[in-house]
Amino acid sequence: MKKLILGTAILALSAGIASASEVVRMGTEGAYPPYNFINDAGEVDGFERELGDELCKRARLTCEWVTNEWDSIIPNLVSANYDTIIAGMSITKERDEVIDFTQNYTQPDPSGYLALTGSDPDLKGGIIAAQTGTIQAAHIASSGATLVEFATPDETIAAVRNGEADAVLADDAYLRPIAEENDDLEMLKKTELLGGGVGMGLRESDRDLRAKFDAAIASMKADGSLNKLIMKWEIGPGF
Structure with a gap:
């Protein structure tokens, strides 16, 4: 079953994937360790920085990191100040009415x-x-x-x-x-126990981009690399 899932994810990644020249702006808070924080070098760091970089690599996207205060992180996504939210954001029905989500990359954590x-x-x-x-x-x-x-x-x-x-x-x-x-x-x-796990937030109109990140997340689940990151950063239960 895992081999079948991995094969499906690889096919999805290879079909219609944008070239590495496409730039995707990854919006995060930078103030919620271990999910995301600013390190001593002034750079975004943490579980989601490492995860996001790997997802962009698998999806053959060039990604840039942008920080934004939490209380305006959804409005600024909708206003196109960046292209994704990857900021420890739990998937909820209320948020899903405003933006779209990828599949979860963490399990619901207490x-x-x-x-x-x-x-x-x-x-x-x-x-x-x-x-x-x-x-x-x-x-x-x-x-x-x-x-x-x-x-x-x-x-x-x-x-x-x-x-x-x-x-x-x-x-x-x-x-x-x-x-x-x-x-x-x-x-x-x-x-x-709240929410449905953490996922990437995207504008509802960006269905192709969501599909690319969904495929990349699925491939990381299938090959065990996502669980390794979850264990490294002590985020919670794996998949």
Whole structure:
């Protein structure tokens, strides 16, 4: 079965693929490790940089990386300021009504709660922080807790430390390293399973480009290279 899937993906990649001269602008946030961040050299780095470069190679596309703040990342895609979103964006029904998605390149990964060490926050009736426009923010808003939103993930952590929020809800892969590196913060036991995994966002009119990236993602799933990247960056369960 894997050989059949791989063969189908290779055929899709080879049929009608654009030449390497086609430039695709890859839009990301650059502020959500390990998915994406800016390294000491001032370059986009992380799981999605490595993944995106490999997808572009397989699809024979020349890609350039563009950073954009999270709260306007979808409007700027629609406005053609870049051609894709590859920024830890979970596939949801609401987003899919505005943009298109490739197949997922991560499995749905639990979202976790981060709080001050030794605290016992009320997750049902307390004040919970989340980044604006995320699936975590939507979940809190419908949970009965009081939602406080911030433009960047760093600000959500600061809100817990300065007492503006009792806890923060975000991807476990983002929060857990922070808890491990800071004695004043800890992960709570409760988790939430949200969204349909992470995929690349594209304009609904760019069906050919979506097909190229879909084929490249499928080929990485089939040959095991996607799972290797997921394990390397400790993103969550593989395929």
